[in-house]
Amino acid sequence: MMLLLQLAFEFAKIGLFAIGGGPATIPFLYDMSERLAWFSIDDLGNMIAISQCTPGPLGINMATYVGYSVHGIVGGIFATVALVVPSLIIIISISKVLDKFKNNVYILKIFALLRPCVVGFIVSAVLTIFLSSVCDHASFLESGKLNDLFLWKEMLLFIGMTFFIRKYKHHQIVYIAIAMIIGIVFQF
Amino acid sequence: MNDYYVLFKSFFKIGIFTFGGGLTMLPMLESEIIHKQHWVTKEQLLDYYAMGQCTPGIIAINVATFIGYKQKKTRGAIASTLGMITPSILIILSIAIALESYMHLDIVQSAFAGIRVAVCALLFQSVLRLGKQGIKDTKGLIACLMCFILISFFHVSLIAIVISIILFAIILVKKERYHL
Known part of the structure; x- marks a missing residue:
């Protein structure tokens, strides 16, 4: 029960302070993994991946996934509801004074x-997720060889992916599917 | 049919048929909310979007809440928000439960190691896009770099930074007004 309340509290905080939509919640989730150790950076990368290739807003999908990984089905529901409650309250209060809010100098300045x-x-x-996906700090610190710092297969895939994403504007699911196949075939 | 149910159903549909949230759901919102239900005009929808971006939380949810409130006040807002989050909860929970028993397999681990690299590359592009939209001058660039350094190297809390910026903005506006 304590864990569930803490989960709800953490997500309510994200709902209140993450301004700028789904991607803005990622740094808060990263902070959560560092501070509370509920999941690793690699887990977070997996959860972002699944949230990106399933329907629905990214931020909501991630909340459900993180909540589930911490406290099962109930955790998933709690985290998601907790995430939206602050905005629900804020938007309902703003709606009453919409026209004043729209041109409010304070709000414009803050934003x-x-x-x-x-x-x-x-x-x-993103840099942290990148480092955990294409670098291997542990073996670099152990051997001290620069060669051990990078996971070369992953690095190569990253460069290739970046090139193709910039060149062709396919849907992100296409790139995720290709990377999945490459990961299996070349045993990442 | 109950009005709340219609709100719930419309946003449930939008939640199920859009990938990614934010601006990617604009076309779906337009066809469902403007053309089919005639709840708002295009101008109103864009207004809600603009405000949804500068209020805390998920943009898609904020827009849904605005529209729900306009139709049926507080209960309408709750019905639309629930409609929007229900598909995600159902889909993600099913996937998470299904994956759990396969996650330890080597082949699944390799697949996800590959997928994580693709996600990095995709996030990298989103960051570039967000940077282009959000950083308009040298001051913006300095603010962005300072936040990056504070978080990555000094582990300052995000919430502390957000609150300081809000206070700073309020002081700036007060000062401008005072001089005028």
């Missing part, structure tokens, strides 16, 4: 200042 910062938050989380 203008927050936007570039949110990019910084996300860069930091």
